[in-house]
Amino acid sequence: MSREARLDDACRSAISPRGGRHLDSIDPEALALLASGDLEALSDEERIAVWEAAAEDPQVARLVAELATGGIVMASQPAQTQRRSRVGLRLAFAACGLLAVGLLAWRIVEPPGSAAPAAPVEFMDGDAGAADPVDAATSGSEWTPLELARDGVLLALLAATAILAWPALRDFDRPANRV
Amino acid sequence: MIAASVERELQARLLDWRRRARGPSETAAARRREPAMHDPEGSMSTLREAHAAASERWPGVSWSFERYAAHVGEDRPQHLTDLYLGGAGGWRRDGAWAAIHDEISGPLELRLRRQPCGTHSPEDLVSESIAALMGDDPEASPAEAVRPSKLVRYRGRTSLVNYFLVVAKRIAIGSHRRRREHAADMEAIDPVDHRGDSTDPERGEQFDRLAAAIRQAYESLSARQRFLLAMIHGQGMPKAQAGELVGLPPWGVSRELEKIHDHMRLALERSMPEDWDHPSREAWASAWQRCFAEARSSGDEVEATKEKSG
Secondary structure (H helix, E strand, O other), X not given: OOHHHHHHHHHHHHOOOOOOOOOOXXXXXXXXXXXXXXXXXXXXXXXXXXXXXXXXXXXXXXXXXXXXXXXXOOOOOOHHHHHHHHHHHHHHHHHHHHHHHHHHHHHHHOXXXXXXXXXXXXXXOXXXXXXXXXXXXXXXXXXXXXHHHOOHHHHHHHHHHHHHHHHHHOOOOOHHHHO | OHHHHHHHHHHHHHHHXXXXXXXXXXXXXXXXXXXXXXXXHHHXXXXXXXXXXXXXXXXXXXXXXXXXXXXXXXXXXXXXXXXXHHHHHHOOOOOHHHHHHHHHHHHHHHHHHOOOOOOOOHHHHHHHHHHHHHOXXXXXXXXXXXXXXXXXHXXXXXXXXXXXXXXXXXXXXXXXXXXXXXXXXXXXXXXXXXXXXXXXXXXXXXXXXXXXXXXXXXHOOXXXXXXXXXXXXXXXXOHHHHHHXXXXXXXXXXXXXXXXXXXXXXXXXXXXOOOOOHHHHHHHHHHHHHHHHHHHHHHHHHHHHHHHHO
């Protein structure tokens, strides 16, 4: 017998398919709830029992797979769809938040109009009483809080972040996230 | 006045926080028990409403509120009206099984048409699942005046159609397994060993050691990890979908699989350090995949048979 065949045999005997051993003993409701992804409705013991049964018995695994792939329909919105939309919301929330913070930081660091070509700077004698153009360029052109508050893009991003925060972060510490 | 309301609010938040901190199972159990514990009147009115709605929906079924409430007990599951019908069927009330047949057969057949059913037709599976659940419950006390049917175990946590669907699928998969076992028994009579020289003296010790090491490594995985392997490698389920069944986000499944393979590899390395080299590692990995693929293809046989006969 080749080494390959021996390994195949060893693997097969390790995960020996205990077909049908659990199929009739497992609670149909626990199976239906697990297949619908509603893990919170199951106790720890029930969840582990179904996982164990499916891991040991390929028939149970097949039943779970077939039920999960379209067989089970929940009365309320399916848990899987809810989860997918929650992932999307969280991504949108994170993107808006990052953009808002980035834009705010950029506004603070970069003075307004800095993108326009800068006028040549002349250094004059301050003692002569004339205004120092360097001081004028820096002190008079920073973003004030009032100007920031009037920035439409920044406000829109902050508003979007605030609006998305609740639906995205609600149930963040739900049990399935802690598993 | 304000201080009192703030205190109430704080207490409520503290209770909520404690409940969350207790963990998933207790949280779920507490959620199921809550109405009965904290608001018995509200809970009873919910039950009365469910009973009234169910009685109106299935006028042919006669089941008193008292008996229904006793059957439901302290739990307040999501599908209380379905529990009425299931409970009435379980306790063999007049008209219950006729109502179950009318209620279940249409939607169940529709769902079974979208599912692989082996050599059974969806109509057969509907009838067989109803017949199976009409059978006597073996766990029922013999002292009961009426021997309940198996449907008495339905607790309303999922819809009645889902419950019947699981039972119907179980029947289909179970009969396929019995056919395969029968075929395997027939093959076992054949004296020819197709796998090669079974009397090879080299086989003995090394094979036993390897088999034991692999079994030990596999058993050292958690139930959740073994389930993930069985679903992804054994059933060919997409990783994201399998992750949902164990509470993993879609982006965490590959990392978890990698962790499982590393764990297995390290366990094997520890068990047989002298034999564990690069070729044996690669050979083990491909054997592992072949083994799961074999389990998957044997599950698909029935579909192929059905297609051929169809």
